[in-house]
Amino acid sequence: MINVLLSGCNGKMGQVITRLAQNFNGLKIAAGYDINDNTANPYPVFTSLNQCDARIDVIIDFSNPKAFGGLIEFAQDRNIPLIMATTGLSSEQTQVLKTEVSENIPVFFSANMSLGVNLLIDLVKKAAKVLEGQFDIEIVEKHHNQKIDAPSGTALAIADAINETLLEKCEYTYDRHSRMKKRGKQEIGIHAVRGGTIVGDHSVIFAGTDEIIEINHTATSKEIFAVGALKAALFLAGKNPGLYSMTDLIAEIN
Template sequence: MINILLSGCNGNMGQVITRLSEDFSGLKIAAGSDINNKIKNSYPVFTSLNECDIKVDVIIDFSNPKAFNGLVEYAQERRIPLVMCTTGLSAEQISMLKNDVSKRIPVFFSANMSIGINLLIDLVKKAAKILEGQFDIEIIEKHHNLKIDAPSGTALAIADAINDTLNEKCEYTYDRHSKRKKRGKQEIGIHAVRGGTIVGDHSVIFAGKDEIIEINHTATSKEIFAVGALKASLFLANKKPGLYSMDDLIAESN
């Protein structure tokens, strides 16, 4: 049995994970951490990680970037594998995960925990390679009106994956209203929409001469991210220190 410490357990995603974990065999939420302790759960909830004295095998984090330093310090001190799901991390925090923390403990990090999004990334990489130099590339992401970071981490991950595939690197253009000039050939446009209760929608447009190719993914429920996080925790338990992603999980599943 894999015992999980759920950081951010009383947030929206934390509660979804709590509910869905009951349908997963081989794991259970053994403890939670959240500054909000007003929600009753079937497991003990600590307002500070350092108060948690329950032995766990994996930490799933769906909290806030402000909690990052304390979380990674706690995980490293106790050698607990970490599934990092919190969005809006800074470039410095991501670099720390990849280049520092993952050398000490197993770290699972993907910009998006959806298997479908990771399939989209694989498809757009192939399309970008074939269409390079002939098609303009634009990325549009849509999320609910409570999302703070823009563009989304997933949109940036898609852009980075495309850029890594291309022979000639592109610059990212986030805002065109201040630019009185035509679109450059070596650009990837990234656009954010915020409204209503949109869970998550990402579209990649390849616009060429007289034809348009569009690849998109729409999330209709937060459950897909929770399922991905729980599968990642099962995958990460007992792994050696290193950086793991959804690609590794998918490869091991095949």
């Protein structure tokens, strides 16, 4: 049985993971970490990582970028594999995670924990390679009105994946209200919509002459992200130090 420390356990995603984990074979939530401790959980919740005395095999983090420093210090000090699912990390935090932290412990990092989104990324990379130079590329992401970061980490991950595929790299253009000029050929437009209770919607538009190709993924529940995180916990436990992603998990499943 794999014992999980759930960071951000009393947040919306944390509570979804808590519920699903109770019927998830091979692991259990052994402890939680959250600055808010007024929610009842079937495991002990610590408001300080230093107080955590439970045996932990892997950490799932769905908290806040502000908790990043303390969390990676805790994980490295105790040599515990870390699944970083928090969105809105700075480029500096992401770089530290991918280079420095992954040298010491196993790190699972994905901008989106959904298997479907990662399939979308694979599809748009193939499309970009075939359509390069002939189609303009625009990314539109939609999320609920409580989401803080914009554009989403997933939208940026999609753009980065496309850019890595292209022979001629593109610059990212965020919205267009401040640009009084025509669209450049080497641009990827990225647009954020916030409203209501939209869980997550990502569309990649390839606009060519007289034809449009659109690849879309819509999440209708947070459960898909929770399931992805729990599967990542099963995958990561016992791994050697290094950087792992949803691509590695999918490859192991297949």
